[in-house]
Amino acid sequence: xxxxxxxxxxxxxxxxxxxxxxxxxxGNVSGIDRESGLVAIKPSGVSYxxxxxxxxxxxxxxxxxxxxxxxxxSDKLTHLVLYREFEGIGGVAHTHSIYxxxxxxxxxxxxxxxxxxxxxxxxxxPVTRKLTKKQLQGQYxxxxxxxxxxxxxxxxxxxxxxxxxxxxxxxxWGPSPEAAVENSIVLEQVxxxxxxxxxxxxxxxxxxxxxxxxxxLDKHFLRKHGKDAYYGQE
Amino acid sequence: xxxxxxxxxxxxxxxxxxxxxxxxxxGNVSGIDRESGLVAIKPSGVSYxxxxxxxxxxxxxxxxxxxxxxxxxSDKLTHLVLYREFEGIGGVAHTHSIYxxxxxxxxxxxxxxxxxxxxxxxxxxPVTRKLTKKQLQGQYxxxxxxxxxxxxxxxxxxxxxxxxxxxxxxxxWGPSPEAAVENSIVLEQVxxxxxxxxxxxxxxxxxxxxxxxxxxLDKHFLRKHGKDAYYGQE
Amino acid sequence: xxxxxxxxxxxxxxxxxxxxxxxxxxGNVSGIDRESGLVAIKPSGVSYxxxxxxxxxxxxxxxxxxxxxxxxxSDKLTHLVLYREFEGIGGVAHTHSIYxxxxxxxxxxxxxxxxxxxxxxxxxxPVTRKLTKKQLQGQYxxxxxxxxxxxxxxxxxxxxxxxxxxxxxxxxWGPSPEAAVENSIVLEQVxxxxxxxxxxxxxxxxxxxxxxxxxxLDKHFLRKHGKDAYYGQE
Amino acid sequence: xxxxxxxxxxxxxxxxxxxxxxxxxxGNVSGIDRESGLVAIKPSGVSYxxxxxxxxxxxxxxxxxxxxxxxxxSDKLTHLVLYREFEGIGGVAHTHSIYxxxxxxxxxxxxxxxxxxxxxxxxxxPVTRKLTKKQLQGQYxxxxxxxxxxxxxxxxxxxxxxxxxxxxxxxxWGPSPEAAVENSIVLEQVxxxxxxxxxxxxxxxxxxxxxxxxxxLDKHFLRKHGKDAYYGQE
Numbered sequence: 001x002x003x004x005x006x007x008x009x010x011x012x013x014x015x016x017x018x019x020x021x022x023x024x025x026x027g028n029v030s031g032i033d034r035e036s037g038l039v040a041i042k043p044s045g046v047s048y049x050x051x052x053x054x055x056x057x058x059x060x061x062x063x064x065x066x067x068x069x070x071x072x073x074s075d076k077l078t079h080l081v082l083y084r085e086f087e088g089i090g091g092v093a094h095t096h097s098i099y100x101x102x103x104x105x106x107x108x109x110x111x112x113x114x115x116x117x118x119x120x121x122x123x124x125x126p127v128t129r130k131l132t133k134k135q136l137q138g139q140y141x142x143x144x145x146x147x148x149x150x151x152x153x154x155x156x157x158x159x160x161x162x163x164x165x166x167x168x169x170x171x172x173w174g175p176s177p178e179a180a181v182e183n184s185i186v187l188e189q190v191x192x193x194x195x196x197x198x199x200x201x202x203x204x205x206x207x208x209x210x211x212x213x214x215x216x217l218d219k220h221f222l223r224k225h226g227k228d229a230y231y232g233q234e
Numbered sequence: 235x236x237x238x239x240x241x242x243x244x245x246x247x248x249x250x251x252x253x254x255x256x257x258x259x260x261g262n263v264s265g266i267d268r269e270s271g272l273v274a275i276k277p278s279g280v281s282y283x284x285x286x287x288x289x290x291x292x293x294x295x296x297x298x299x300x301x302x303x304x305x306x307x308s309d310k311l312t313h314l315v316l317y318r319e320f321e322g323i324g325g326v327a328h329t330h331s332i333y334x335x336x337x338x339x340x341x342x343x344x345x346x347x348x349x350x351x352x353x354x355x356x357x358x359x360p361v362t363r364k365l366t367k368k369q370l371q372g373q374y375x376x377x378x379x380x381x382x383x384x385x386x387x388x389x390x391x392x393x394x395x396x397x398x399x400x401x402x403x404x405x406x407w408g409p410s411p412e413a414a415v416e417n418s419i420v421l422e423q424v425x426x427x428x429x430x431x432x433x434x435x436x437x438x439x440x441x442x443x444x445x446x447x448x449x450x451l452d453k454h455f456l457r458k459h460g461k462d463a464y465y466g467q468e
Numbered sequence: 469x470x471x472x473x474x475x476x477x478x479x480x481x482x483x484x485x486x487x488x489x490x491x492x493x494x495g496n497v498s499g500i501d502r503e504s505g506l507v508a509i510k511p512s513g514v515s516y517x518x519x520x521x522x523x524x525x526x527x528x529x530x531x532x533x534x535x536x537x538x539x540x541x542s543d544k545l546t547h548l549v550l551y552r553e554f555e556g557i558g559g560v561a562h563t564h565s566i567y568x569x570x571x572x573x574x575x576x577x578x579x580x581x582x583x584x585x586x587x588x589x590x591x592x593x594p595v596t597r598k599l600t601k602k603q604l605q606g607q608y609x610x611x612x613x614x615x616x617x618x619x620x621x622x623x624x625x626x627x628x629x630x631x632x633x634x635x636x637x638x639x640x641w642g643p644s645p646e647a648a649v650e651n652s653i654v655l656e657q658v659x660x661x662x663x664x665x666x667x668x669x670x671x672x673x674x675x676x677x678x679x680x681x682x683x684x685l686d687k688h689f690l691r692k693h694g695k696d697a698y699y700g701q702e
Numbered sequence: 703x704x705x706x707x708x709x710x711x712x713x714x715x716x717x718x719x720x721x722x723x724x725x726x727x728x729g730n731v732s733g734i735d736r737e738s739g740l741v742a743i744k745p746s747g748v749s750y751x752x753x754x755x756x757x758x759x760x761x762x763x764x765x766x767x768x769x770x771x772x773x774x775x776s777d778k779l780t781h782l783v784l785y786r787e788f789e790g791i792g793g794v795a796h797t798h799s800i801y802x803x804x805x806x807x808x809x810x811x812x813x814x815x816x817x818x819x820x821x822x823x824x825x826x827x828p829v830t831r832k833l834t835k836k837q838l839q840g841q842y843x844x845x846x847x848x849x850x851x852x853x854x855x856x857x858x859x860x861x862x863x864x865x866x867x868x869x870x871x872x873x874x875w876g877p878s879p880e881a882a883v884e885n886s887i888v889l890e891q892v893x894x895x896x897x898x899x900x901x902x903x904x905x906x907x908x909x910x911x912x913x914x915x916x917x918x919l920d921k922h923f924l925r926k927h928g929k930d931a932y933y934g935q936e
């Protein structure tokens with residue numbers, strides 16, 4: 001079932017690996033078929049070297065395995081919360097890429113310091129609150145999803161397709177699994193650029209570098225997204 | 235038409251990708267045929283994986299498409315301003331390479347801290363002023379070109395073949411599309427080296443590292459450029 | 469003899485190279501056959517380009533060569549101390565990977581700032597004391613092993629499979645040579661992430677970033693290790 | 703003539719490229735035949751992609767071209783000063799590798815913070831004084847060689863096979879062209895590690911990290927070099 005979706009989700013996972021965002025068996029990408037409400041997701045702890053579409057696990061939105069011989073990603077419940085809460089999204093990706101994870105570990109939201117950021121993310125990328133002891137010891141991955149939703153409050157998921165989970169790492173999403181992966185790639189770039197920009201600014205005696213203006217942010221985001229976009233081919 | 239120029243511009247775009255300066259569909263290179271006043275430029279948002287010379291779009295200096303089925307790069311107008319204002323140049327390149335972009339995001343001109351820099355750039359690489367709200371909401375890419383020209387005031391374009399666009403990223407140029415790409419490559423190297431040199435200098439208690447002397451700068455630039463150059467083969 | 473172990477140890481050494489953790493002839497991995505008490509280890513100073521299983525040297529726990537034409541790794545005695553003192557381990561790896569070595573050179577234990585760290589290491593990764601002049605001029609590699617054992621005091625070797633040797637670099641271990649190499653790979657990632665996280669935290673005026681909570685640490689470590697683990701396939 | 707030396711020098715130049723220490727046409731390696739007093743050196747500004755042994759230029763110790771159709775490296779005179787002054791050396795390499803160059807640009811000698819450094823360099827790697835205006839405008843490359851010799855005063859060239867040229871970049875050497883390249887590779891690694899170690903030490907409130915002890919330095923250097931060395935195969 002869902003052969004096409006499983007093939008795309010498998011390929012999106014492999015793209016995560018090829019892009020250098022994950023090593024070993026880290027990271028996971030899923031995609032949803034909105035008609036059936038079924039999600040295809042990477043199996044847990046499986047080698048990228050011989051990953052195949054038929055290994056992708058199909059689960060429903062409550063997390064029950066509908067098809068597949070392998071155990072789904074241990075982050076499954078986080079993905080499912082996002083699909084339930086963010087209506088327009090079609091794919092979710094999670095990595096431990098170095099710079100994005102370092103911002104998450106520092107428990108800092110990622111300010112928008114330039115147009116590279118603004119091209120994909122319409123403002124500062126939020127960071128979650130820390131989970132309480134009770135949440136950590138309960139349904140941990142489900143609580144992680146809720147913390148993302150809470151951090152995203154008031155934001156349009158397709159305009160801000162990423163959140164940093166405090167002390168953990170980034171989750172990204174998009175209209176498709178491929179777009180979710182692209183957002184992980186861009187996030188890692190802008191996380192590194194922002195670090196360097198802050199370092200360079202401190203030489204000038206600025207403790208904080210100022211984010212770009214609302215106008216420049218909107219200009220770049222809307223150059224690529226929405227009805228008046230003019231980047232790319234139609 | 236302009237088959238040779240389109241082939242060289244296509245190859246120069248691919249070199250940008252191979253050099254690690256761009257990811258996804260980012261970046262763009264163009265080249266001009268000064269006789270006809272026509273410019274060949276990368277199409278907007280097209281994959282590098284299967285980029286071919288016949289996809290390059292030919293435009294005139296006012297930006298009208300003269301040949302090509304695809305939409306030209308969204309940064310087209312910036313390129314055209316540079317060709318109109320900088321007479322001696324034959325190619326323009328634009329990237330979001332990490333370190334050069336980080337300097338642009340910090341809105342800092344890049345000081346000349348060593349001979350690697352001096353070999354290609356005769357002094358501090360300028361940064362543009364920020365665009366006004368009105369300029370952002372008008373012909374944005376055209377205004378970006380004007381801001382570069384303004385930042386370059388008093389400088390010889392072939393002696394200073396780069397400018398950092400504030401909050402955005404680098405534009406470079408040169409006598410040919412290949413030289414424009416080479417200058418993007420060197421700029422990224424010296425942007426990283428300068429960051430590290432500043433970090434190392436702060437350990438000594440220096441807040442600012444001093445640029446190299448005018449004499450060393452000229453020695454290295456003129457060893458490679460101009461009538462008395464003795465680097466390379468004739 | 470021990471053909472299978474030698475093949476695995478050779479492959480584990482090559483994985484160290486492929487992962488970018490070692491250059492030139494640096495680094496070494498060994499594995500033990502607990503039944504016979506024999507250890508297979510990389511020969512000293514041999515090129516990775518043409519490394520073959522039959523070059524691995526077999527030594528006993530006192531360091532006597534039992535099989536092999538080449539001289540064993542100069543770090544042999546350090547490995548042997550670890551096999552004698554840490555009963556459950558099956559493999560040892562040593563690298564000079566850049567970020568882990570930089571922490572060792574700064575003589576700093578590596579705090580646990582996130583779940584990437586917690587997935588493999590149950591707490592702060594210890595650093596050894598510096599060796600005394602007498603120890604340096606005695607059986608140096610043996611003393612290095614003792615310093616690791618001392619730094620690990622009170623810790624369970626399979627819960628903390630790494631120690632930073634002050635002014636030198638990391639040693640890691642695990643139930644197998646492959647696991648020892650995996651721990652070297654993860655250590656290098658978290659050493660870089662921790663550096664960046666500390667840099668980002670200083671912008672907020674925090675001199676020290678706080679490690680993650682005991683609860684989050686245990687949650688992640690036990691998600692992957694022990695009888696209640698649910699990461700990966702059974 | 704000197705076919706074997708030219709082949710080795712060509713291969714050593716290509717190794718510089720493969721190791722990521724040089725880009726474009728940067729860098730140069732030479733080797734000397736002590737019997738004839740002739741030096742084979744990379745030609746100036748030639749592409750690495752199709753470099754061949756027969757392109758290497760043979761010069762005598764006064765810099766006269768003895769064989770070869772191409773112009774020798776513009777840094778030729780620097781190499782020749784080193785061959786004349788440092789009797790035991792057989793090869794010289796020069797790069798603009800990022801971290802070593804950044805130390806040179808910061809005009810800082812590179813302290814020995816760990817055993818990776820001590821394995822190849824017996825102490826702090828010196829940095830030259832800046833050249834005077836007169837020296838810059840005279841025989842620049844020859845003066846650069848003299849500045850290296852002056853910075854090396856009191857040191858044994860084969861125990862300290864590197865010097866950082868202030869505002870420029872590193873020169874390394876060794877008993878052979880291959881050893882000179884190896885020293886460039888190690889220098890770049892330890893230059894990056896030292897930067898990171900200093901960053902990590904400042905978190906502890908140390909402005910300067912202390913170099914390792916004389917005893918540890920000698921232990922590691924002599925483990926690999928000299929009559930009592932026991933690293934590698936005989």
